[in-house]
Amino acid sequence: MIPSFYSGWRHAFKLDPDREIGDEALEAVCLSGTDAILVGGSSGLTYDNTVELLSRIRRYELPCALELSDVSVGVPGFDGYFVPMVLNSRRREWIVGRHVDALREYGHLLPWESAVGEAYLVLNPDSTVARLTEADTELTAAEILAYSQAADKLWNVPVLYVEYSGTFGDMPLVRRIRDSLRQAHLFYGGGIDGPDKARQAAGAAHTVVVGNAVYSDLPAALATVNAVKNI
């Protein structure tokens, strides 16, 4: 059975172990009514800062999952693990290579009952993740839909993540992606800076992910929870 710990999530906050968050802010995030905390980031993650963030989140009762983008941050004790690949990376290692290297060494340690593959479509060329993975972001809508269908219908990926990190994406297109899916669960993240954009994203994707706003405008970030839940 493919794990489905994320299937009921409508809203999640993404916290980056490499960014500072005070105790009060973390408490507000964890008690906000969000469905889950996703721990991840494109740079600066270490085993130590990931453990530290997990242990602080564990004071609260909500689910907490890790995006396991590098084997060196394989911290045990999360409720779930998303193992990402980047569908539109120009570098093979981000499509499958790094996973093979990691599994060869550590596959026996991965909690398979709570680990799923997560296929990213990275669409903001100015984001750290796009630069890091050399993502081909110059795609037409038809190409984006074709990538989504390859992931969903040919390879049955459990989670498709449309990632506009840092900028708000094309919601009608995200909605078309969702409507074309046969089985994948669709995450959307990028540029949600308050309730209005959160509402739009909630109408387009299964799960809405809010990241940067937690650090730049906490009250606006917190207001995204109700916006998504009350749609």
Ligand code: 1GP
């Ligand atoms: C980043 O998709 C998330 O991986 C959220 O994006 O930081 O732009 O909210 P933002």
